[in-house]
Amino acid sequence: MTEKLETVIPGNGVHIHLVPGRKFKTVSITAKFRAPLSRDTITKRALLPYVLQQGTLTYPDRSAMQAKLDALYGAVLSVDSSKKGNNHIITIRLETANQKFISDEASIMDEAVNLLKEVIFHPISENEAFLPSVVDREKSTLQQKMNSIVDDKMRYANMRLIDKMCSNERYGLHIQGYEDDLKSITAENLYAYYQSVLKTDQLDIYVSGDFESDVMEEKIKSEFERECDWDSKEAMAEPNSEKQSDGPNEMMETQEIQQAKLHFGYRTHITYADNDYAALHVFNGLFGGFPSSKLFINVREKNSLAYYAASKFESHKGLLFVFSGIAPEDYGQAREIIEKQLEAMKNGDFTEEEMANTKALIINQLLETMDDSRGLIELLYQQVVADTEWSPLDLIEGIKHVSKKDVVNAANKCDLDTIYLLTSKGGASSE
Incomplete structure (x- = not known):
């Protein structure tokens, strides 16, 4: 039994x-x-957390909010939205000093909890609407973020890969929302949607740090009590991983670029809740997760075909992505060598020593993440999304016991779904 x-x-x-x-x-x-995740709400959800942090009834603008954070010994308020499998997650964090380490300060935690409560439940509003000036400003900022994606070619290429790969699935939705939706968002309808979030979203509150658990439990319970109509059936209705076709989809785009982006999307048919999730971790580490991996050594080092070559997986949708930056003229050769690396993994073409080294790298990576408060909470939240009890320490134990056969089995579950190439005009064509 783990800790x-x-x-x-x-x-x-x-x-x-x-x-x-x-x-x-x-x-x-x-x-x-x-x-x-829903096309009808995704842009509002992308916008909402940034509106919430702009002010509360007690601290009605950004300067008043910042003054309060400064008074809490430099507390930090941060927000974001993300997708995990078929779920859309809005995260609001407040990190503050621990009153245990500050003499003559006994109310820091009460004030911090009250501030977060205000941000969530009592944002600045008037007449059942957010302030139009705030909403307009944050809409403009979000639009800039949407427009900036095309300038980050690696991020853009992965977004387009997922567009193709998950075109009829929730996971294909853009987490930053859609520019067309911004035009129809008003201070009134965003506030109405915010009210529905409070009523229907599942809310999990994590508190990490050096504190008395019973005292903190009562503090959070008293301040964050609410009724909720959360129903997970909608998120669970769509299968997490489904193969799109008998052969891989291919998509090529051209832009004025010098370095082409060659990205692969695979269906792993393994998610966090599955018994072979630890084996997927080890497989990915050997395949493309580290500088010692097959992709890095064979595509980048031995054949000098890529400026970078790596892989990562999505824990709740069951997807694996390969990223590489190549010269446009090297597309055919790079594609062939990348595909050969997965075949090598399926055939067990790796040593016990390589597997042991990879396990050590993964475990060290997990332990480092757990040493950071924010990282630990993200790891723990995996269990909530997957609706399972499998803690980060359980995962580490699972990784230790993964066998070569387990890794080969995980590799053989991977189906190539989509290949995406972003290349220069007049550059590589499908060969």
């Missing part, structure tokens, strides 16, 4: 996760709102 990292207090409106630890010198409170 217990968190205590979970379930409730109808909010699940509280207490993650006590003396190694953290600050206290972090993280609220995670979860709902199914």
Whole structure:
């Protein structure tokens, strides 16, 4: 039985996760709102957290909010939205000093909890609407973020790969939303949607740091009590991983670029809740997760065909992505060598020593993530999204026991779904 990292207090409106630890010198409170990915709501959800952090009833603008954060010894408020499998997650974090380490300060935690409560439940509003000036400003900022994606060619290429690969699936939705939707978002309808988020999203609150668990439990319970109509059936209705066709889809785009982007998308048919998830971790480490991996050594080092070559996987949708930056004229050869690396993994073409080294790298990576409060919470939240009890320490134990046969089995579950090439005009063509 592995060490217990968190205590979970379930409730109808909010699940509280207490993650006590003396190694953290600050206290972090993280609220995670979860709902199914939906084309109808994704742009509002992308915009909402940035509007919420602009002010509350007590601290009605950014300068008042920042002054309060500064008064809490430089507390940091941050927000974002992300997708995990078929779920859309809004995250609001507040990290503050621990009053245990500051003399004559007994109210820091009460003030921090109250501030986060205000951000979530009492944002600045008037007449059942957010402030139009705030909404317009944040819409403009979000539009700039959407437009900037095309300038980050690696990110753009992966977005286009997923567009093709998951065209009829929730996961294909753009997490930053859509420019067309911004025009129809108003201070009124965004506020109405915010009210529905409070009523229907699953809310999990994580508190990590050096604190008394019973005191913190009562504090969070008293401030964040709510009723909730969360229903996970919608998110679970669509299968996480399904093969699109008998052969890989191919997509090529051209732009004025010097370095082409060759990306692959695979269906792994393995997610966080599956027994062979640890084997998928080890497979990815050997395949393309580290500088010692097959992709890095064979595509980049031995054949000098890529400026970079790596892989990563999505834990809840069951997808694996390969990224490479190549010269446009090297497309055919690079594609062939990348595909050969997966075949080598399927055939068990790796040593026990390579596997042991890769396991050590993965475990060290996980331990480093767990040493960071934010990273630990993200790892723990995997269990919520997957609806399973398999902690980061359980995962580490699982990785230790992965056999070569397990890795080969995981490799053989991987189906090539889509190949995407972003190349120069007049550059490589499909060969």
